Amino acid sequence: xxxxxxxxxxxxxxxxxxxxxxxxxxxxxxxxxxxxxxxxxxxxxxxxxxxxxxxxxxxxxxxxxxxxxxxxxxxxxxxxxxxxxxxxxxxxxxxxxxxxxxxxxxxxxxxxxxxxxxxxxxxxxxxxxxxxxxxxxxxxxxxxxxxxxxxxxxxxxxxxxxxxxxxxxxxxxxxxxxxxxxxxxxxxxxxxxxxxxxxxxxxxxxxxxxxxxxxxxxxxxxxxxxxxxxxxxxxxxxxxxxxxxxxxxxxxxxxxxxxxxxxxxxxxxxxxxxxxxxxxxxxxxxxxxxxxxxxxxxxxxxxxxxxxxxxxxxxxxxxxxxxxxxxxxxxxxxxxxxxxxxxxxxxxxxxxxxxxxxxxxxxxxxx
Numbered sequence: 001x002x003x004x005x006x007x008x009x010x011x012x013x014x015x016x017x018x019x020x021x022x023x024x025x026x027x028x029x030x031x032x033x034x035x036x037x038x039x040x041x042x043x044x045x046x047x048x049x050x051x052x053x054x055x056x057x058x059x060x061x062x063x064x065x066x067x068x069x070x071x072x073x074x075x076x077x078x079x080x081x082x083x084x085x086x087x088x089x090x091x092x093x094x095x096x097x098x099x100x101x102x103x104x105x106x107x108x109x110x111x112x113x114x115x116x117x118x119x120x121x122x123x124x125x126x127x128x129x130x131x132x133x134x135x136x137x138x139x140x141x142x143x144x145x146x147x148x149x150x151x152x153x154x155x156x157x158x159x160x161x162x163x164x165x166x167x168x169x170x171x172x173x174x175x176x177x178x179x180x181x182x183x184x185x186x187x188x189x190x191x192x193x194x195x196x197x198x199x200x201x202x203x204x205x206x207x208x209x210x211x212x213x214x215x216x217x218x219x220x221x222x223x224x225x226x227x228x229x230x231x232x233x234x235x236x237x238x239x240x241x242x243x244x245x246x247x248x249x250x251x252x253x254x255x256x257x258x259x260x261x262x263x264x265x266x267x268x269x270x271x272x273x274x275x276x277x278x279x280x281x282x283x284x285x286x287x288x289x290x291x292x293x294x295x296x297x298x299x300x301x302x303x304x305x306x307x308x309x310x311x312x313x314x315x316x317x318x319x320x321x322x323x324x325x326x327x328x329x330x331x332x333x334x335x336x337x338x339x340x341x342x343x344x345x346x347x348x349x350x351x352x353x354x355x356x357x358x359x360x361x362x363x364x365x366x367x
Contacts, residue, residue, distance in 0.1 A: 009100070009122040014115075014334060027323075028353060030344040031330040032222070033158070033188075033301050037272060037347075039220030039255070040265040046258035047224075050251045058250040061240075065253045066228070072260050075200060075230055081239050084247045086187055086214040086227030089239065090152070091117045093210055093229075096238040097181045098123040098149040105143050106152040107135050109160050111185065112335055114152040123149065133295050133303070134162030141175040151176060154185040155199075156192070159332055159342045161297025166198045173202060173209065181235070183210045188299040190218040190266060191273055200230060207232040215252075217300065218269050219259045224252035273300045276351050280343070283355045290362040301344045303337070315339050318361055325357045 059065075062082040070077035083089040090113050098104055100122035106114035108130045118125040126148075128140040134157060144151075153172070155164045173182050184199055190213075203209040210231040216222040226248055229239065259265070280302055284294035291307035306315045319331040319341055327350075330342040343354065 007122065009119050013119045014112075028327045028346060028350040030346050030350060030354060031328045031342075033217060033299070033344050034222055035218060035220035035269055035300070036345065036350065037220065037265070037269050040259045040262035042262045042265075043219070043221060043255040043259040047251045047255040050254045053250050056250065057246050058248060058253060060245045062248045062253050065226075065248070065256050068257045068260050069228055073200065073230075075204075079204075079230055079233060079236055081229050081236050081243065082248045082253075083227045083229065083239075083243060085216060085225040086185065086212040086229070087113050088225075088243065088247060089210075089212050089227050089229045090114065090183065090185065091120065092239045092243055093181060093183050093235075094118055094121050094123065094150060095242055096235075101147065102149040103145060103147040104150040104152065105140055105148060107140070107157070109133055109157070109336060110152065111154050111158050111187075117152075118150075130160075132162070133160040133305075135164040135168070135172075137164075137168050137172045137175075140172060144176060144180070146177075148177070148180050150181045150183060152183050152185065154187065156188045156298035158187065158299065159301070159330065159335065159337065159340075160295050160303045161299045161301060162295065163192075163298035169199065170202065173206065176208070178208060181208050181210060183212065185212050187212070187214045187217055189213060191270060191300055192298060193270070203231050207234060210235050215256045215259060218266055218273075219256070220269070221252070221255055221259060224249060224255055226252045226256045273345050276345050276348065277302065280345065280351055280355065287359065287362060292362075301342050303340050303342050305337075305340045307339075313362065315341050318358070321361050322354075322357060325361075327354050327357055329354075 065082055066077045066080045069080055094117040098121050102123040103126050104118040104123050105126045105128055107128050115125050126143050128143055129136055135153060176182055186199060199211050203211045210229055212229045215226040277297060281294055284304060291313060293305045295303045306313060308314050315331055319329060322329055332340060
């Protein structure tokens with residue numbers, strides 16, 4: 001038996017469990033919040049054109065991509081850093097500003113990576129109670145101590161889809177000490193019509209705010225793992241010191257630049273999501289008498305809570321039956337949501353098929 005022993009806080013990490021993919025038969029994958037429309041054709045073309053450059057390292061600072069991001073969002077390119085998905089940047093924030101003896105706060109029913117990033121650096125994971133599956137600012141502020149180094153918050157939240165008003169975001173930040181980093185994760189920000197510009201202003205005017213974004217969601221570039229963050233020069237410098245030197249591929253950089261230019265695709269994706277998310281909410285609301293509740297969402301998914309815990313209409317049993325019927329959704333017992341299923345908004349065919357399958361499960365149970 002090996003005498004090597006990992007740090008004790010590493011053994012307490014529960015590894016991230018991704019959404020399930022399909023098996024041998026065709027499946028409707030509604031488990032990973034991917035864009036059902038795919039990605040921009042321009043992005044695909046740009047990626048294909050870079051395929052001949054595998055022997056060359058990518059631009060280490062993603063200069064052209066940072067300039068493109070800055071031009072589109074009205075930001076300063078020197079205050080942007082790119083990463084291997086926003087996951088890497090969340091982990092680097094924890095690595096740069098917290099360690100053993102420190103505390104990091106995140107909300108109950110928040111993104112699983114926050115807890116992992118916290119434990120990886122040996123910090124204590126402090127979980128704030130929720131308010132109707134969303135963010136409770138007062139609950140977070142009550143947990144702040146002189147050991148608090150970071151507060152992670154997703155808006156819209158994943159996996160519940162809840163949205164925290166900008167006024168509450170600002171109140172939360174105002175209540176944090178100056179030596180505490182506020183990381184605002186906006187992975188689903190582009191699904192909002194206003195695109196959350198006030199968050200960038202918060203980061204521009206304060207030196208302890210970091211905004212993270214990704215090309216994996218509405219831009220449909222999940223396979224390339226491209227994230228980015230915006231914040232004060234000192235925060236960006238810290239992250240640049242510890243990130244991987246070639247952390248965004250050449251193909252990824254080219255595809256992301258092209259995707260930014262094709263805003264018609266983004267408008268189309270946002271409209272598709274809004275239409276079918278509303279339709280899904282209406283259809284799910286008609287099934288309330290079967291003991292389920294759909295949480296209003298600002299993302300590209302809906303969390304459904306099942307009242308029953310130990311019978312055929314529990315989230316676990318419904319999830320298994322859905323798989324057998326060809327639909328993969330996200331069951332999240334590891335995040336305290338054993339009674340919930342998260343469903344990505346898919347294509348029209350997938351959405352209609354899912355509702356039909358769910359309805360048949362619920363109605364069969366009554367017979």
